[in-house]
Amino acid sequence: MHAGKRYTFTEFVFWTRRDIYKLLLLSVVPTALYHFFGYTFLALTWVPIALIGTAVAFIVGFKNNATYSRLWEARQIYGSIINTSRAFGVMVRDYLRGQADAETKVILYRHIAWLTALRYQLREPRIWESTQEANNIEYSHLYKIPERETKLDDELQPYLSDEERVYVLTKKNRATQIMALQSKHINELRGLLNEFQLMQLQTGITSFYDHQGRAERIKNFPYPRNFSSIATILLYLFVVLVPFGLLKEFNSMGKDTFLEGYSVWFNVPFATLLTWVFVALDRVGESSANPFEGGANDVPISNISRTIEIDLRDMLDETDLPAPIAPVNNILM
Secondary structure, eight states, rough: BBBOOOOHHHHHHHHHHHHHHHHHHHHHHHHHHHHSSSOOGGOOHHHHHHHHHHHHHHHHHHHHHHHHHHHHHHHHHHHHHHHHHHHHHHHHHHHHTTTOHHHHHHHHHHHHHHHHHHHHHHHHHTTTSSSTTTHHHHHHHOOOHHHHHHOOOHHHTTSOOHHHHHHHHTTSSHHHHHHHHHHHHHHHTTTOHHHHHHHHHHHHHEEEEEEEEHHHHHHHHHHHHHHHHHHHHHHHHHEEEEEEESSHHHHHTTTTTTTTGGGGHHHHHHHHHHHHHHHHHHHHHHHSSSSTSOOOOOOOOHHHHHHHHHHHHTTTTTTTOOOOOOOOOTOOO
């Protein structure tokens, strides 16, 4: 998540500079052929290209709206995790206060382990995600993804017993199994908790499974490939045609002026700028489609998990609390 005031124009240019190089080349080639070799047949009428551009604008706008909805839903899910975690922590502390304080710490630490395992699972790459594209790889050097810096085994060590940690690491869905251990532990406290308290805590467990399932749905179900593919095809078609559609317009612009014969070269910057606007808008939508992949515009699940950890350990009256995760170059993970 960008934690600054706004992305600067320079940052956008750096992020899309590979696209700009390609768009510039696409503009130079037809312009040079038209000017130096007299290939006037390359000049296409603008009307059909404009119609394609209208269609592209609609479908890119639809895509951006849909991907923003995925991003916002992901943020809502983690907002719910924050609220439910705090409520769960308070209930565990108050229900067991004076009876089993050691059990309270085990349960709250296990919950932190669940948050840790969940964020590691959500950061696992998927084939449809865009973090492996060259422009995103370049931009990722400006910030750090905590889940790529350390191993899950090391991160779980402070929060789980050795026996539980070894057991969990043998499982495919570690977060699910940690919550299963949590449920088992709570049920073993039946003598210390009455039926109402047990029901409240089990309701919390159910809520955490629900939040996890909703996050996994977004992670494991991509923005529909049919919509994504047609948007990409139409966008590339429009981008390729634009320089050809502007040739005649810019060539005639210099008629009877000192620019006659040379005004066609205005096609290069203006065609590049026009196509860059569409490509950049598509990039923005694509960067929001997978809000857990580790991109600069993702939901900051590492920071949110750290915030919950601080709150839960504060409930235990601990003083050696970890520091909040700080943005790096205005990017907060």
